[in-house]
Every structure is written in structure tokens, then in C-alpha cells.
Amino acid sequence: MPHHLMNLRHVPDDEAEEIRALFDEHEVRFYETPPSRWGISMGGFWVHDDDEAERARALLEEYQRQRMENQRRVYEARRASGETGGIWRMLRDKPVRTLAACLAIVVIAGLSLLPFIRIG
Incomplete structure (x- = not known):
């Protein structure tokens, strides 16, 4: 086997x-x-x-x-x-990319939660 x-x-x-x-x-x-x-x-x-x-x-x-x-x-x-390093090093080395990624995360989370927020 x-x-x-x-x-x-x-x-x-x-x-x-x-x-x-x-x-x-x-x-x-x-x-x-x-x-x-x-x-x-x-x-x-x-x-x-x-x-x-x-x-x-x-x-x-x-x-x-x-x-x-x-x-x-x-x-x-x-x-x-x-x-x-962590997020602070990423923010210092590549601020535009890091902020764009954080913004994308917030937008995706907001769109995902929007149907549940409208229910209440």
C-alpha cells in the first residue's frame, strides 16, 4: 500500500x-x-x-x-x-501600493457587508 x-x-x-x-x-x-x-x-x-x-x-x-x-x-x-518588517515598513517603502491595498480591502469588506447592514 x-x-x-x-x-x-x-x-x-x-x-x-x-x-x-x-x-x-x-x-x-x-x-x-x-x-x-x-x-x-x-x-x-x-x-x-x-x-x-x-x-x-x-x-x-x-x-x-x-x-x-x-x-x-x-x-x-x-x-x-x-x-x-511589518506593515510600517511596507508603508514606508511602498506607500502608494500599501494604501491602495488597504483601500481595496475596505471597499471589498464594505461591499460584502452592505446587504447585511441594509437589513438592520
Whole structure:
């Protein structure tokens, strides 16, 4: 029976490539199904054998732990250097785009709520 190891929906290309390389390096016999464009099928990495699934899950768990630590370090370094920020940074860097997005959100929310406001 096939074992689903990992969902590929919203997985960055570099992460998928690293996982493929990891499986090839450790000779994990896997196959891959791509996610659909419309989000109907999730796609993912699969194996057939129970023992192979356990080994692959252990490799994936270690890989994801290392990736999370690495991404956290990169984020903290960017945050410390001021390269990333919240809404205030977006407003400072791209004020017209940020205000246009906020205005669009207010208009859409207003149009969505208008039928309910008129009821009362």
C-alpha cells in the first residue's frame, strides 16, 4: 500500500529539489505526483514499502528540523539588519501600493457587508 510522505502543495521549488536529492542520496525508492493547478489534488512524495516509509519519514523529519532552524536564522538576520518588517515598513517603502491595498480591502469588506447592514 502506498505511503504518502509529504504534501507538495505550497512547497517551494528549492525545498522539493533538496528533498529529491536527500532521497537519492539515501537511496530511498520514491515516486512523486505533482499538485494540480486548481488545488484539487495535493501531489506529494510517496513510497510503497512500509520499512522504506519509516526510513523516509525519519529522513524528512531531520531535514525539516534543519531547514526550519536555517530559515529561522536567515529570518532573524534579515530582521536584525532591517531588511524585513511589518506593515510600517511596507508603508514606508511602498506607500502608494500599501494604501491602495488597504483601500481595496475596505471597499471589498464594505461591499460584502452592505446587504447585511441594509437589513438592520
